[in-house]
Amino acid sequence: EPEVTQTPSHQVTQMGQEVILRCVPISNHLYFYWYRQILGQKVEFLVSFYNNEISEKSEIFDDQFSVERPDGSNFTLKIRSTKLEDSAMYFCASRNVWGAIGELFFGEGSRLTVL
Amino acid sequence: GENVEQHPSTLSVQEGDSAVIKCTYSDSASNYFPWYKQELGKGPQLIIDIRSNVGEKKDQRIAVTLNKTAKHFSLHITETQPEDSAVYFCAASTNRDDKIIFGKGTRLHILP
Numbered sequence: 001e002p003e004v005t006q007t008p009s010h011q012v013t014q015m016g017q018e019v020i021l022r023c024v025p026i027s028n029h030l031y032f033y034w035y036r037q038i039l040g041q042k043v044e045f046l047v048s049f050y051n052n053e054i055s056e057k058s059e060i061f062d063d064q065f066s067v068e069r070p071d072g073s074n075f076t077l078k079i080r081s082t083k084l085e086d087s088a089m090y091f092c093a094s095r096n097v098w099g100a101i102g103e104l105f106f107g108e109g110s111r112l113t114v115l
Numbered sequence: 116g117e118n119v120e121q122h123p124s125t126l127s128v129q130e131g132d133s134a135v136i137k138c139t140y141s142d143s144a145s146n147y148f149p150w151y152k153q154e155l156g157k158g159p160q161l162i163i164d165i166r167s168n169v170g171e172k173k174d175q176r177i178a179v180t181l182n183k184t185a186k187h188f189s190l191h192i193t194e195t196q197p198e199d200s201a202v203y204f205c206a207a208s209t210n211r212d213d214k215i216i217f218g219k220g221t222r223l224h225i226l227p
Contacts (some may be wrong), residue, residue, distance in 0.1 A: 031213065042220055043151075043204060045158060049212040056213045058140075091158050100166070102149035102208040102215040106158030 002026045004107035006092050012113045013082055021077045021110045023092030032075045033093040033104060034067065036060070043091065049075065082114045117142040119207050121218030129226050134192045136221045138205035140185065145207040148181060148188050149215065153202045163190070192223075200225045 005024045013019050024060050025032050034046040048056040049067055066078045077093075079086055093104040118141040128134045140148075146167040151159035165172045165179045165188065172179050176195075181188040192199055202222050208215040 033214070043217045045214040045216065050213070059216075092160075100147045100149075100164065100208070101210070101213060102147045102164060102206055103161060104149075104159075104215065106151075106160065108156070108158050 002105075004092055004094055004105050006090075006107035006110050008107070008110055010111040010113070012115065015084060015114055016081050019079045019082055019086075019112060021079075021090050021092075022109060023075045023077070024073050025075055025092065025094035026096070026105055027073070029094035029096045029105070031055075031095045031097075031099075032067075032069070033068050033095075034077045034090040035091045035093060035106075037091065037109075038088045046077075046090075054106070079112075082112075087114045088110060117145060117207055117209070117216040119205060119216050119218040121200065121205050121221060122192055125222045125224070125227055127224040128195055130195055130197060132195055134199070134223055135193055136190045136205065136223075138188050138190075138207075138215075138218050139186055139208040140159060140188070142207070142209060143186070144209040144211055146210060147208045148179070149206050149208075151204045151206065151217075152225050153204065153220070155201075159204060161202060195223075195225050197225050197227070199223060 007022045015027045032049045037043045047061045089109040091109045121138045149164040151200045152162045153159045178191045204216040205221045206215040
């Protein structure tokens with residue numbers, strides 16, 4: 001069964017450092033998303049991406065965050081200068097053209113720890 | 116914007132009994148309501164969904180109900196099994212925004 005894959009599974013970084021989280025969405029999917037989950041809390045929307053541009057972003061997704069689809073398979077989330085409060089599990093998700101907006105396929109997540 | 120409330124935050128049921136998780140939403144434009152199951156160390160996985168043009172949907176031991184007037188929707192799991200232990204999230208979305216809003220989650224424990 002096709003799946004969304006994410007790397008790294010866990011990254012530890014110093015405050016102020018740049019971090020890039022990588023995702024390979026399901027191959028025939030065209031809509032891509034990043035969500036995050038602070039430990040024990042709910043899953044929060046960060047950004048949606050379609051046709052090589054951001055279609056929606058939340059208040060959390062400020063100028064420190066960016067997304068990119070550098071080639072035909074990868075979808076990345078960059079945090080330019082990490083803060084302690086960026087520590088969370090980051091989930092990539094994708095959906096196909098025919099799926100409802102909420103029919104998302106999530107990866108297993110990348111845990112980011114900022115020290 | 117949309118706000119989704121979910122109750123209870125924790126639920127323990129005996130194996131074989133039923134579990135019910137309830138959610139409310141605020142945006143009357145919401146028309147699609149997925150439920151996700153998150154097992155330890157994994158990403159959320161869609162288990163069932165319901166659209167606003169139906170009131171109930173069932174898939175084996177899982178059923179969802181929707182009351183559009185009251186803006187309530189619920190997940191019902193019957194004949195619970197140990198593998199049902201997980202965190203369950205309700206969510207809501209509209210056709211207007213390309214995102215889903217999650218509830219805070221319910222940690223379901225199935226007791227032997």
